[in-house]
Amino acid sequence: MTVLVLVETVLLAVLTVLVAGLLRAYGTVLRRLHALDPGTRQDSRPFEVLPTPTARPAGEAEFGPAHDVTGETLRGEIVSARVVGVEHNTLLLFLSSGCATCEAFWTDLGKPGAIQLPAGTRLLVVAQGAEDESRADLAAMAPDGVDVILSSRAWRDYEVPGSPHVVYVDGATGQIRGEGTGQSLRQVAELLARGTGEVGFLTGAPARKSARDREQEVSVDRELLAAGILPGDPRLYGSDER
Amino acid sequence: MTSRTAAGAPRSVVGAHGLQLRLPQRWEARLYLRDEPAEEGESLNPVVHLANFALPPGRGDFGSGAVEVMGPGQAFIALLEYEAAEAGTPLFAARGVPRPRVADFAPNALQRRLPGQLGVQRFFTENGRAFCLYVVLGSREHATGLVGEVCGVLEHLEVGRR
Numbered sequence: 187m188t189v190l191v192l193v194e195t196v197l198l199a200v201l202t203v204l205v206a207g208l209l210r211a212y213g214t215v216l217r218r219l220h221a222l223d224p225g226t227r228q229d230s231r232p233f234e235v236l237p238t239p240t241a242r243p244a245g246e247a248e249f250g251p252a253h254d255v256t257g258e259t260l261r262g263e264i265v266s267a268r269v270v271g272v273e274h275n276t277l278l279l280f281l282s283s284g285c286a287t288c289e290a291f292w293t294d295l296g297k298p299g300a301i302q303l304p305a306g307t308r309l310l311v312v313a314q315g316a317e318d319e320s321r322a323d324l325a326a327m328a329p330d331g332v333d334v335i336l337s338s339r340a341w342r343d344y345e346v347p348g349s350p351h352v353v354y355v356d357g358a359t360g361q362i363r364g365e366g367t368g369q370s371l372r373q374v375a376e377l378l379a380r381g382t383g384e385v386g387f388l389t390g391a392p393a394r395k396s397a398r399d400r401e402q403e404v405s406v407d408r409e410l411l412a413a414g415i416l417p418g419d420p421r422l423y424g425s426d427e428r
Numbered sequence: 429m430t431s432r433t434a435a436g437a438p439r440s441v442v443g444a445h446g447l448q449l450r451l452p453q454r455w456e457a458r459l460y461l462r463d464e465p466a467e468e469g470e471s472l473n474p475v476v477h478l479a480n481f482a483l484p485p486g487r488g489d490f491g492s493g494a495v496e497v498m499g500p501g502q503a504f505i506a507l508l509e510y511e512a513a514e515a516g517t518p519l520f521a522a523r524g525v526p527r528p529r530v531a532d533f534a535p536n537a538l539q540r541r542l543p544g545q546l547g548v549q550r551f552f553t554e555n556g557r558a559f560c561l562y563v564v565l566g567s568r569e570h571a572t573g574l575v576g577e578v579c580g581v582l583e584h585l586e587v588g589r590r
Contacts, residue, residue: 254456256442259485263460266442267482271453274482308482333485 249362252276252355253344255310257337260325265335267310270360275307277378280341280351282313283323287369288350294371296329301371304386314338354378380411445474446557446590447507452580454480462489473509478581490539490562500544500567503574505581507561514558522552525587526561527579530571538564546571554587
């Protein structure tokens with residue numbers, strides 16, 4: 187009997203040591219994971235959170251200055267594209283040939299109507315330069331008619347953290363109005379619409395209307411977006427009363 | 429605020445194939461070699477497109493695809509090189525990069541006639557190379573200012589040896 191008690195005591199002690207060791211190892215793993223990704227991303231830049239749906243006071247720069255884009259197209263065309271100090275706004279879509287999420291963007295870009303832009307907005311897809319990218323892979327993925335510029339410099343200028351990444355630039359002020367990332371063009375469009383108040387990202391270029399009508403619609407769109415109501419939201423149509 | 433690089437300074441110099449351009453504010457450029465020679469047996473010569481608006485992809489050598497989206501206050505320039513053997517021939521007898529005047533522009537000089545637009549086309553030789561300069565203005569109303577801008581762009585075109 188005494189021997190049995192002794193054996194059980196020893197087994198219990200060994201198990202206790204093992205469990206304590208496992209818990210300690212688990213704690214170490216958690217600490218290291220936390221060091222890699224703290225979750226709250228206190229060191230992140232503003233673009234890494236959802237763009238705020240509230241309007242910024244006029245003249246206040248939230249995201250900083252934009253840059254013109256120079257590089258080369260897939261055809262070998264040398265490009266100097268103005269982004270700053272121009273009448274049009276620019277949507278820069280930073281993509282690469284190797285990232286899995288980018289595949290959906292490349293595919294969507296080839297679908298008619300898959301991307302909607304506010305009136306007077308130009309889309310530039312920016313990949314890294316030939317020294318960092320596979321030109322052949324990009325050529326195979328890029329749909330016809332999409333302006334693709336290879337420019338590692340633009341990636342550095344805009345401090346692109348990875349792809350896909352999107353930046354919306356106000357041409358007149360030369361300031362970035364919104365940026366971020368997403369899983370699809372549609373998701374990015376919704377973020378941009380909320381962040382900038384430009385419903386054109388969801389509906390495309392507005393039809394020609396009087397300035398007064400247009401201003402009123404923009405104002406209403408902004409308020410709806412601020413309330414999280416996007417085109418197609420059932421709340422826009424009221425309830426069916428039979 | 430972000431830690432971005434401070435200034436969005438204009439990127440305004442484009443150069444290749446013995447051509448160099450310093451662009452003023454608002455103007456952008458695209459420089460490429462023709463996909464196919466203008467005539468059989470010719471070499472692939474460069475084409476430059478310049479505009480004070482966003483140049484779309486997929487343009488024709490004389491700007492089709494771009495002039496259709498031009499506004500009345502905008503201008504488009506195409507500079508096309510031809511075979512060096514053509515330099516100095518009667519068609520390319522004019523020397524130096526031309527500076528068009530408002531009176532030179534007319535709708536019937538357009539490659540593709542679009543409402544309100546005016547065009548001019550000039551052939552010339554510079555540094556032993558043969559070129560065609562083709563300019564489109566968005567409207568007569570803005571012609572004086574646009575011609576001034578066009579001449580400002582051409583002022584900073586340097587033609588070297590290929």
